[in-house]
Amino acid sequence: MLRRKLADRLFTFFCIASAALALIPLLSMLYTIVSKGLSVISLQFLTQLPAPPGEGGGFGNAIQGSFIVVGIASAIGIPLGVAAGMYLAEFPNTKLSRAVSFTADVLTGVPSIITGIFAYAIIVVNFGGFSALAGGVALATMMIPFIVRTTEEAMKLVPWELREASLALGAPRWRxxxxxxxSTARFGIITGTLLTVARIAGETAPLLFTAFSNRFWFEGVMQPVATLPVMIYTYAISPFDEWHAQAWGGALVLVGMILTLNILVRVAAGRRW
Amino acid sequence: MESKIEVVGLNAGFGSTHVLKNISLSIPRNRVTAIIGPSGCGKSTFVRCLNRIHELVPGAWVRGKVLLDGKNIYDSDADPVEVRRRVGMVFQKPNPFPAMSIFDNVAYGPRIHGVKDVHRVVEESLKKAALWEEVKHRLSHSPVSLSGGQQQRLCIARALAVKPEVILFDEPCSALDPVATAKIEELVLELKENYTIVIVTHNMQQAARIADYTAFFLMGELVEFGETAEIFENPRDKRTEDYITGRFG
Structure with missing residues (x-):
């Protein structure tokens, strides 16, 4: 009796301790980023172009560039991923769907640097150099398998009876x-898509030799473009203390954007549209 | 009695399972025909063959003829989508589309078939399904907020909205309480004025209350078919008698 109670207590304590332990890295990371980055954040930092060391400047173009590259990636990746996921969910037993399903599984495990090399070989080499488009394609390639899976799962959760109800009304299959x-699965699809966008917004490796970087404002999809992750990387490995501080500021902006997306998902989940 | 549907030598199943064995039967126009029998006797599969829904399940097969107004719906030039518009169906579990409003649920069919005056059709259908008074002030709400019985009447309205000629009911009351069941039964009796109705039920009192004709299925075979009163009071087959007197099933 006593032993059982003791074992129960011990196990509960162990679970609580593990949960707390898992929180420590996240909290300490957030604390470090906020404490080192907050003092850098200013209107100037958010809106100005980078400047040489000692002259201030900001990450404005990198913030703009990140939105553009992630935007391009979403414009390519979301429609393709949702359409492919739809196919997998509605025609699960064809040869093609088995192949796509396997490919998606493999693709989720491909290291992001490899995805970058792929986009380099396809776009950068063939279309005149580093570009925002190449960066977008690299990120889209990373997004697609996640969106395919999330769409497939969400649509498979829709009961078969609803399909029958629609078909029994004389509706064609496509409608x-x-x-x-x-429309029944849209909530799950939107949630999964937002989480995927949040996941790829912080990717650095695929952008290093696709979007590259730029010290100016966005100049067109076929030109190199600055992005937050690459800018943070460049500033962090520089020899200048001021740039190190700005890298922390950039990190705070990036984490802030990703957290906002995650919170949006939570709020949407609470609303259950 | 003029027949609306003429089933001739119908066989159906899934893969190597032979569910329906050589069923022939004629379903009279503007009457209620009940299909009774124990679980697993093929009664659901039978009605699902009448609107070509059965074949949607992977591995399902059908052989034989189902003549709707004299024309075989399994002919190679018959369009299953058109067949399903003419032969509507109400399922065992109420299955309104949860992501659409009450209005859109009913409007879904008419919109697909290009009906112009969708509002009028929706109102008419909800009235015929005896649901209009209960939902007219919340047409934009989700059907999830309705009770089970109301959801089932919504499904009936949704089926009526595409103006079918036949309505198949597959155990429509098995998920409902007695009050909701009574309402659906009353509705079925009203609908037979204008529609041919086939209702699958495992409730023999229900068959006795609302059906003009009754078919008794057992292990995939049609044992007996005739006027309901005949089947219940004077069955020709020993197995029918055993079933309706509750000796098995």
């Missing part, structure tokens, strides 16, 4: 998929 299955 059933689009209007009944997709």
């Amino acid at each position: 059933t998929t689009l209007q009944v299955v997709l």
